[in-house]
Amino acid sequence: MSELKPRKDLLDIESLSLDEIEYVLENAVPFKQLFQRSVKKVPTLRGKTVLNLFYEPSTRTSSSFEVAANRMSADVTNFTISASSVVKGESLLDTIETLQAMRSDYIVIRHQAAGVPGIVAKHTRASVLNAGDGYHAHPTQALLDAMTFREVYPDFQGRKVVIVGDVLHSRVARSTSTLFHKLGIEVGVLGPGSLIPEGRHEFMQRFASWDEVFDWKPDAVYLLRVQMERQEGQFFPSVAEYHKMYGMHSTRVQRMRELGCYLMHPGPVNRGVEITDEAMGYEKSLISTQVENGIAVRMAVLHWLKPETQLD
């Protein structure tokens, strides 16, 4: 148990050892149990400051981190910085100096450019939590996905998950597939050739169709959000065509049901694109569990990381 050393930042999944992953996932369970109490708070981070620095708008992730920090009794401050008001480069270094001066204990940062949380982590004593950087990583999403999958499959080793959609632009696909692979879960991908990168990890086997996917008998199907604005006309011809070929709709839901296959999605969903209203009601959907577990996992991460701010 003491091979685990404390860590200041959570930037990606690749740098985590299996011991660390197990530690966080196991600790997330007691945190989740707190939600059943009337008092959902614990005083553990009382007096500590958590800064939520969101360079991209996000309701789901930012509020999840905010709730998690609040439930740890930390003082939470939210900054949302829109891309237009940021002068690139200049602003990053200046912002880091400001953050240092504020002596926050934890900084949760979400940024459209890959690598930024790492830069911030190098220059501040606060613990930096990567809430998503460009296409690169979204480690807490991967952790909550793993927690959710293991809840329904305690015998998760050797089980199978298919990730469907825009893998090329998805930090969720990268982090979650990496974590699942580390845990011994097989990962497959399905999607248009223009959105499944050749440079992906070798363990991500590609399927050509939903038929092939279901023949493989996956234990869960993980739908990715499709960014319509960016991708339509450039990576696939139209939303209608994407939905027809890759969307989760009635016949496919039925096959899921027959296989007892679970449905996952990181949210927010694009109804009518990657998923239908009907599929949202699928009885084996884990989507809301993912949200709940997200708070527990983020509390466990806040509990685990050790800022260097106390070193004065």
Add this chain to the structure above:
Amino acid sequence: MSDSPAISTQEILSPARIEEAIAFLAEEIATQCEGENVAFIGIFTRGVTLATRVAAVLAERGIHYPVGTLDISLYRDDFDNRGTDLPRLESSDVPFAIDGSRVIIFDEVIFTGRTVRAALDGLMDYGRPSKIELAVLVDRGHREIPIQPDYVGRKVETIFDDYVKVRFLENDEKEGVFLVKEKGGSA
């Protein structure tokens, strides 16, 4: 004065004595709490064992009190000083209504009292008991907080740097209460 610390381990309660102490605790509790709505909460890890054993003794007499468990790591006041420790959290389990119950908190040893203070905070986030009491197997003195046990198995004189180790077969390889002295004699 010697420089090398002499580590001496002395058994202060044998398994038989432990059993006696537990029986004593059960007797006291049964007497004080007669007719009331009582619940036990054991503090992880060995407080749970103690609570379970006392409950078992009472069960043989036909008195059935429920036993819940509490992990107080998240309520400790020394979060900043945890150094390189990475504590594993346990799932607290309180499978009964706290409100209006007479709750007895169990821990195997009481020392500074800080652990019990954390347990009180944790317990009250579950609800509002009508009364809270404390039962310990060993009271080793040196309180830093004004908290005193209501039921004590055995009082032991110690100096601050001593360790009192309670070992139960449910948790450890052998059973017994041991006094561990790390310094050979006083300065």
Add this chain to the structure above:
Amino acid sequence: MARLFQNGKFWDSDRLEMVTGDILVNDEGMIEVVGVGLPVPDEVATTDCTGCLLIPGMFDMHVHGREPGDEHKETLASCAAAAIHGGVTGLVLMPDTSPPIDSGNLVKSLQDLISEVSPIPMLTSGCLTKGRKGERLAGFSGMASRGVVMLTDSGSSVPCPDLLRRCMEYAKDFDLLVTTSCDTAALTKAGAVNEGKISYQLGLPGIPAMSQEIAIDRNIRVAQHTGAKLHLQQVSTANAVKSVACAKEAGTPVTCEVSPYHLLLTEEDIVDYNTHFKMSPPLRLEADREALVAALIDGTIDVIASNHAPHTEFEKAADFGSAPFGVAGLETTVLAIYDGLIRPGVFGWDLLIERYSDRPREIVGLSSLKITEGEKAEFFVFDPEGETTLSRNYFKTKSPVTPFLDKTLSGAIRETVI
């Protein structure tokens, strides 16, 4: 002040080997005597070169001087200092300044500036298109009359093949070398690294190898059609090398260059989003690197050119996606090549002299340097057993941004004689 360099090994370009001896340089900077065991004349400073090599000055045909316009990154003075510090005694400046050098007047102003501040020859190049916009031809005749050695839009590829064709046809009349950077904008877009495994793992948009390869094939075809002399900048992939080899075999007058970084590093060397590894073209695969080294050795690649592209540390301190492309190269090329390729025996000094001194001079119409009596003394003293730590204070460039920052390389340049 006359000087006697004693007991060093120097490159004899007639015998094509290293020869041990003494070199007496007179107070006008000319090599007066070359011999063995030369007596020491009065009022001559001696320099003991035992164990050292005397190598003819290098020539870098791809340098961004940044002046006029971006003097915070580099000035002609600091550029010259950096070159000399790196053993480079002549170079070609790219015209991508502000304003870009696209007329005879601007060439003249630049040349005047150079003569004021630079102790070494800095040759000028002129833009292919007005303002480097890729829309209309720049003023070739004015620039030619001022002595530009090549025409290039450097850093921008001429997007329209028809316009490139007209540029080449027109340039031919002035016997001017057309030099192109090789990139297809529509494929490169917002790319920051080579497209592949690393771009996936880092989550960065990728630049596919075919962006350069398509541009190279296109430019070669246009050159073949027009019969113009073409020089391709910064070749970086195995396929690109194959295209050049094919063209040369068919007799096309095409030459090309490679940077020292592409000979030594690959995309796998990019860790932690370190922007000191962000350059254009991007670092590629190991297979590409090996092909580039082989092509350098067999002559498919004619010259080494550093693409010295200084940006301030502050500018590079942005996130990897936004940071500007480019690193400094004048002070690291010789050291890095010695440390990474000569010392391990991949090739010898003779090849470096050929590719980074003789051949680039030849391409721009200069004669090669010789260490013989009657020639100008232009060489650097190299200690192969020394070591150089490339800390920030080592550099003379204003922008010490390089993948080798804070590394210690084998070899040391003791001084450059000009």
